Amino acid sequence: MAPPKKSKKVKRKAKDSSKCGSLYSEPKLPEPQPPDSEWWYSFWHKNYDSGPDIPLEEDEAFKYFFRVSKKTFEYICSLVREDLVSRPPSGLINIEGRLLSVEKQVAIALRRLASGEAQVSVGTAFGVGQSTVSQVTWRFIESMEDRARHHLKWPEPERIEQTKQALEASFGIPNCCGAIDATHIIMTLPAVESSDDWCDQESNYSMFMQVVVDHEMRFLDMVTGWPGSMTVSRLLKFSGIYKLCESGKRLNGSRAEIREHLIGDSAYPLLPWLMIPFEGKGLSAAMKTFNVKHKSVHTIATRALSQLKGAWRILHKVMWRPDKQKLPSIILVCCLLHNIMIDNGDYLHPNVELSDHHDAGYKEQICLQVDSIGRAVRERVCSHLQVSTMLTD
Known part of the structure; x- marks a missing residue:
């Protein structure tokens, strides 16, 4: 799949600070996004032949890689979603100019915990770096510790x-x-x-x-x-x-x-x-x-x-x-x-x-x-x- 084209940036005129209540405004949080499923098909296509025991049926393959069903996966995403999107944009993981979706972050963390493989191997499977796997996994753990207790x-x-x-x-x-x-x-x-x-x-x-x-x-x-x-x-x-x-x-x-x-x-x-x-x-x-x-x-x-x-x-x-x-x-x-x-x-x-x-x-x-x-x-x-x-x- 070809990477999506980057949208052109539109220059906007700076607002007159005299019309604002403050010279500084809080950074806007990302707008809520619909659940991302594109990551899964990309991951599955890349890794479907990475082992001899991987099921051919999609839902079973999903459970093979992440241990949980898609329904349980969605529930886990709902638990941690607020924490994984609530930080300022500078704190979110950026890959080739795109923010990682909550679903992909959860998938990376679950795969790291489920496989026990090195962060480099998990990163390669998702097309991200070792440091990204480390950061995403730990953010997920911190959120689950609080939200799922x-x-x-x-x-x-x-x-x-x-x-x-x-x-x-x-x-x-x-x-x-x-x-x-x-x-x-x-x-x-x-x-x-x-x-x-x-x-x-x-x-x-x-x-x-x-x-x-x-x-x-x-x-x-x-x-x-x-x-x-x-x-x-x-x-x-x-x-x-x-x-x-x-x-x-x-x-x-x-x-x-x-x-x-x-x-x-x-x-x-x-x-x-x-x-x-x-x-x-x-x-x-x-x-x-x-x-x-x-x-x-x-x-x-x-x-x-x-x-x-x-x-x-x-x-x-x-x-x-x-x-x-x-x-x-x-x-x-x-x-x-x-x-x-x-x-x-x-x-x-x-x-x-x-x-x-x-x-x-x-x-x-x-x-x-x-x-x-x-x-x-x-x-x-x-x-x-x-x-x-x-x-x-």
Whole structure:
């Protein structure tokens, strides 16, 4: 497609300042423009044969490159549009005399997050420079952090009740509000920043993140920014959800015999509001049944992280010298995009989710902390499952 002809500039006479209320006027913002779709056809034509697995059907190809459907893409554009056009013209990215549309800016940012490719490669795919990719992506992240935060929040009691009912109906565990898990975001660091604090148990430099998910793999809570050298149990104790649950401000719904709780693996402590599996040999039939049900629920969190890292490969690939102050924002926005897809009824291609564990190569951690009240709650859950199993047999 030939580039559009540049319009001729028309000289205008300067206005008489005596007729103005001020000698200086505010710069006019760009006029609202209709949604831009030209960028997509140009991008698709340029990149349709860049990989062996690219779908031939247009809508599926769109999802291949940007992970989201066109409908979800339009919604994301609506969230950030005001921020991406509200700056003075001098602050907008200019390519060959044309301002990048909001749609193209969002596409560049999503492609950078989805592919995890270098900024140079992403820029080449769109016909823009590396610095443009960097600026556009960060502006998008800043806007999403502010405009889309309502997609990741602790749910209202009615929604919590739906999760509890869904998990009990599927797995038999009563009063369960979700599952918790953690993963490492691996990165390289300059020699001056390569301290032992960031070196984890597998000798990688990494940043930890922890999530709580509901029955639909939606993130309800997320914490990150802590060095990967921490243990999972220590990360938990630095998180806001730990403080809220310990103080009785969260997971405090009524049910006398079994309180509201989360499901976590053996890396977590056994607490009144956090159930972990039974360990050791010689487990009773009831304990084994509990472990089977427990694992099924915990798999929801494991799969959510595998989908997150599979969809937004920037979190799965080794990040090259990231700004550790900005990396938590990138992680958060990827979590927001994950939730937006669920909230919009969107879906991932089956081959996008990681085929192996989200923390492949990391040995399982074991926490030996056992709270006596937590032990009693777990025994009640175990007994409940035993009775339920007997009634259904």
